[in-house]
Amino acid sequence: MKRLAAVVALLGLATATAACSGGSTNKSSGSGGGGGGLFTTIDVNRPGIDASGPANPWAPKGNSFIGYNAMKLGWVKNHLTDPNQFYPGIAASWEIAPDNSSVTIHIQPNAKWSDGKPVTAEDVKLSLGLASTTGSTAFAITPGAAGVAADVQVVDDKTVKVSQDMKNPSMKFARGVMDNWVVPAHVWSSLLPADFWDKLKASRSTGAEADKDREEILAIGQKVLAFAPPKDVSAGPFTLERVNPGEALLVKNKNFYNAAQVAPAQVKFLNYSGNEQIWNYLSAGKLDHSGFVAAPTDVMTRIKNAPGSQLIKGFSPVAVGLAFNQAKKPYDNVHVRRGLAYLIDRDQVTKVASPEGGIAAVTTSGIHQKPAQEWLGSELSTLEPYKHDVAKAEAEFKQAGLQKKNGKWTLADGTPWKFSMHAPAGFSDWISAQENIKSQLIENGVDAEVVTVADYPVYLEEIAAGKYDAGFWLMALGPAPYDIFQRLYGASNGWTNVAGKVAHSAPGKGGNWMGSAEEIDVQGVGKVNPGELTAKLNAATADQAKPIMLQLAKTANQDLPAIQLWDYVNTQFTNTSRFTGWPEQDSDLLRLPAGVWIQLGLIKAKQ
Amino acid sequence: MSVLLESSSTSATMRRNFWAGVWRVMKRKPSRMVGVVLILGFVFMGVFGPMFYPAQLDRDPNAITRPPSWEHWLGTDDQGRDVIALVVTGSRYVLLAALVTAVITVVVGAGIGLFSGFKRGRWDNVLMRLTDMKLTIPGLPLLLVLSTVWKFSSAVQMGLVLGLLSWGGVARAVRSQTLSLRERGFIEAARGLGLSTTHIVSKELLPSMAPYIAMNMLIAVTGGVYAQVGLFFLGVLPYESNNWGQMLNTAVFRSGALTVPSALGFLIGPLLAILLLTLAIVLVVDAMDEIFNPRLREE
Numbered sequence: 088m089k090r091l092a093a094v095v096a097l098l099g100l101a102t103a104t105a106a107c108s109g110g111s112t113n114k115s116s117g118s119g120g121g122g123g124g125l126f127t128t129i130d131v132n133r134p135g136i137d138a139s140g141p142a143n144p145w146a147p148k149g150n151s152f153i154g155y156n157a158m159k160l161g162w163v164k165n166h167l168t169d170p171n172q173f174y175p176g177i178a179a180s181w182e183i184a185p186d187n188s189s190v191t192i193h194i195q196p197n198a199k200w201s202d203g204k205p206v207t208a209e210d211v212k213l214s215l216g217l218a219s220t221t222g223s224t225a226f227a228i229t230p231g232a233a234g235v236a237a238d239v240q241v242v243d244d245k246t247v248k249v250s251q252d253m254k255n256p257s258m259k260f261a262r263g264v265m266d267n268w269v270v271p272a273h274v275w276s277s278l279l280p281a282d283f284w285d286k287l288k289a290s291r292s293t294g295a296e297a298d299k300d301r302e303e304i305l306a307i308g309q310k311v312l313a314f315a316p317p318k319d320v321s322a323g324p325f326t327l328e329r330v331n332p333g334e335a336l337l338v339k340n341k342n343f344y345n346a347a348q349v350a351p352a353q354v355k356f357l358n359y360s361g362n363e364q365i366w367n368y369l370s371a372g373k374l375d376h377s378g379f380v381a382a383p384t385d386v387m388t389r390i391k392n393a394p395g396s397q398l399i400k401g402f403s404p405v406a407v408g409l410a411f412n413q414a415k416k417p418y419d420n421v422h423v424r425r426g427l428a429y430l431i432d433r434d435q436v437t438k439v440a441s442p443e444g445g446i447a448a449v450t451t452s453g454i455h456q457k458p459a460q461e462w463l464g465s466e467l468s469t470l471e472p473y474k475h476d477v478a479k480a481e482a483e484f485k486q487a488g489l490q491k492k493n494g495k496w497t498l499a500d501g502t503p504w505k506f507s508m509h510a511p512a513g514f515s516d517w518i519s520a521q522e523n524i525k526s527q528l529i530e531n532g533v534d535a536e537v538v539t540v541a542d543y544p545v546y547l548e549e550i551a552a553g554k555y556d557a558g559f560w561l562m563a564l565g566p567a568p569y570d571i572f573q574r575l576y577g578a579s580n581g582w583t584n585v586a587g588k589v590a591h592s593a594p595g596k597g598g599n600w601m602g603s604a605e606e607i608d609v610q611g612v613g614k615v616n617p618g619e620l621t622a623k624l625n626a627a628t629a630d631q632a633k634p635i636m637l638q639l640a641k642t643a644n645q646d647l648p649a650i651q652l653w654d655y656v657n658t659q660f661t662n663t664s665r666f667t668g669w670p671e672q673d674s675d676l677l678r679l680p681a682g683v684w685i686q687l688g689l690i691k692a693k694q
Numbered sequence: 695m696s697v698l699l700e701s702s703s704t705s706a707t708m709r710r711n712f713w714a715g716v717w718r719v720m721k722r723k724p725s726r727m728v729g730v731v732l733i734l735g736f737v738f739m740g741v742f743g744p745m746f747y748p749a750q751l752d753r754d755p756n757a758i759t760r761p762p763s764w765e766h767w768l769g770t771d772d773q774g775r776d777v778i779a780l781v782v783t784g785s786r787y788v789l790l791a792a793l794v795t796a797v798i799t800v801v802v803g804a805g806i807g808l809f810s811g812f813k814r815g816r817w818d819n820v821l822m823r824l825t826d827m828k829l830t831i832p833g834l835p836l837l838l839v840l841s842t843v844w845k846f847s848s849a850v851q852m853g854l855v856l857g858l859l860s861w862g863g864v865a866r867a868v869r870s871q872t873l874s875l876r877e878r879g880f881i882e883a884a885r886g887l888g889l890s891t892t893h894i895v896s897k898e899l900l901p902s903m904a905p906y907i908a909m910n911m912l913i914a915v916t917g918g919v920y921a922q923v924g925l926f927f928l929g930v931l932p933y934e935s936n937n938w939g940q941m942l943n944t945a946v947f948r949s950g951a952l953t954v955p956s957a958l959g960f961l962i963g964p965l966l967a968i969l970l971l972t973l974a975i976v977l978v979v980d981a982m983d984e985i986f987n988p989r990l991r992e993e
Contacts, residue, residue, distance in 0.1 A: 383772065385759060385949075526773065
């Protein structure tokens, strides 16, 4: 499940969005707080420490730890509804133009690299250039992509202005800019050729010359991914001291702009290869902090009983659903999907699969329950809750023409029906959930099976190829409205948004494995094209988004491309034996790594 | 006619003497009887066990991964199902796959070993090079690759693949034995009489090798159980709940059996089954060794 946690975290971070807000300035001085010893943790996003990995934040197996020795311009809060709220990182403050056309970034005035050199606007510009070679969001090189940075301008030594290409604007632009690594130009500058920025500009047009430029930029991207700096030079609170297959040791960076507030003198990342190792670390009280790891109830009780052990919970902008492949019969029939929704007792599924890390979805709207209240208000209660109801399920199945023979449901023509669910091996909560659903369905006459797939990439590949009847699918990826619904009405369901134009692929083509109807008649709304509505959210303000969100929620609730099973709960494990000052319950900081808490001065050594 | 009657009576006497010998050997150490009883128990469990339970085992979402109790002697699994029921219903796949593995291992291994050792020359070269190649193929990595394309949903498929991956050792050992036997007088006499290769291999060599082959077959059963349980435990094979290996995987990786005592019964159930099966086979092999090797008999 930690693999799932990693996926959830990465997808959460990847949900870039935009709007407008101002930043706050983080003062570099402050009263005490140092004097702490060793802070022990694990990196839930990446099992297995690679001792040969470079201190490179772009390297997939690098020894750059987010918030510790890897720094971003700002740290996205993943607020319930506003995607453009950040905590300061390298940027002390920022201004977003009211029309989203630019974001002006002010670097921390006292920010220095660990080798003593100051962090300058040139460092930021070079870092954004490096992001373009590997990147997406604001630094995509696809012609016509939404929310792309057209220009990066050094205003002065501590200020950078990044302008959006307004031909195809995105609300996510500021987030796309702020959510980027910053590395020292004096270590990394050799990677970008002198004419890089001209090449980048040219690459965003069309034609053979632009194709060539794009290829060259992508080739630089490969070098960026593989680059190994001779020494870890960081502007974060720590630098990498040494790493071996068992652990990575980081030491405090005395040049960090907020060093006076950084309590731990050292940070140790312990290696692990499975959840059970983390359970043992936690129940032995070894870890000061760990991100969410799925654990059965008894294990969780044991962890809670460890001296100093504490669980902090908050909002997690993601839910899990059982999504249907409507290109396969009988899932093309909405009554079959609804019948299954009535048959599955979501409370029981969540109790078995994710008792601590999830809350059974109250209804299936496509939005995580918590922001759903913000977006839909009182309308949320008008949606069909699909409470467990066998009689209603039978009525739906009958309406779909299914037949019940000897207590078993068959297809309309009398042939056997087996509902097959897939899950990647190692995603323990998904498998537990499917096993429970299987039992529930079999008890009610629907033959069902659970099949595991070798690993997550294979799962994604096969699900995209339309091989499964149904599969578990992460959805409701907040906080950007577009990101919430693009998992249901985006590329995987046939709608692609290229250069602001929405195109629809037939089921089975262009990655469309869900195969919903292109137009759906929704009660109380009329005919809607959910893909086009979702695409509109990309550039809509919060007020403009609200009515669209309601229409899409009603569509998802009636048409059920997926049954929303449970909303994830952000569960963090901490230990108060050695450190105090942890974030409060429900804090939006819980959606950021503990390294960010430390650099913001939250964690204090226990006196 | 009288000759015929005499010969059949001789063979009947031999058979009687053989079974009397078997009984003596079994009686000498009661543990051997225990082994036979256990094997019969496992056979019964594999063939009839699942019939005592419903196709869909009863579950209780309010009693997930419970420790042993009067109601559930080995506790419950992560869906609230009885662990003993899971061990029994899961035995069929495991035992059938192991049996298929053993049969293939022994038939292919012994066939190639006998033929190769007896024929020598070019056939021997070709078959032994083939065996060497087979022995160099790393079984586990190959299975890991195969598991991505093959679902192993049936026990026969599983046994077939494991069997085809494990005959090499038996072929080598049987060939060595054959090389030694073929130099004995009775085989030379058979060759001198111009008897066919098939006759010599099947009627002269095979009976002498039978005890050795039979013991190998029993040992191959344990090998088959370990291999498949190991693969399911590692989680590289598609999920199938009614399997001892999958039970171990779920107990350790999903229910924290190594972290909390409440899930220990879930771990012990399949482990106990594997332990008893191995013990049973070891005890029976011990008896077979003495039955077929007169020098070991303490007459």
